[in-house]
Amino acid sequence: xxxxxxxxxxxxxxxxxxxxxxxxxxxxxxxxxxxxxxxxxxxxxxxxxxxxxxxxxxxxxxxxxxxxxxxxxxxxxxxxxxxxxxxxxxxxxxxxxxxxxxxxxxxxxxxxxxxxxxxxxxxxxxxxxxxxxxxxxxxxxxxxxxx
Numbered sequence: 001x002x003x004x005x006x007x008x009x010x011x012x013x014x015x016x017x018x019x020x021x022x023x024x025x026x027x028x029x030x031x032x033x034x035x036x037x038x039x040x041x042x043x044x045x046x047x048x049x050x051x052x053x054x055x056x057x058x059x060x061x062x063x064x065x066x067x068x069x070x071x072x073x074x075x076x077x078x079x080x081x082x083x084x085x086x087x088x089x090x091x092x093x094x095x096x097x098x099x100x101x102x103x104x105x106x107x108x109x110x111x112x113x114x115x116x117x118x119x120x121x122x123x124x125x126x127x128x129x130x131x132x133x134x135x136x137x138x139x140x141x142x143x144x145x146x147x
């Protein structure tokens with residue numbers, strides 16, 4: 001017995017099959033890299049910069065790098081923190097930077113990590129220093145993927 005379906009039925013079946021595949025396909029991770037450049041003003045010993053995460057996505061952070069340069073000697077980086085929010089819950093990923101002096105007024109640090117952050121949240125990178133004398137420029141990069 002040979003069953004012949006009209007071409008219109010085959011076309012409908014194909015559309016339903018392809019639509020089902022599209023619905024079942026997992027979200028593809030997109031590369032994410034955001035430079036965060038900010039300054040700790042004279043008198044400030046702690047400052048933060050908010051991450052801009054694409055709307056409707058979740059960020060998976062895999063690497064953070066930080067370089068600081070002070071306007072005067074005697075300043076030391078005392079802390080670098082990555083604060084994130086996932087599903088409405090704040091989660092502090094403490095980024096322990098192995099601070100290395102690269103001169104009288106500059107420091108560098110890097111950290112491999114896994115941290116998660118939702119778009120629209122107050123996820124941010126913060127830097128603290130030992131004294132508020134002079135200014136300190138911070139150049140950081142947060143790298144990961146969004147899906």
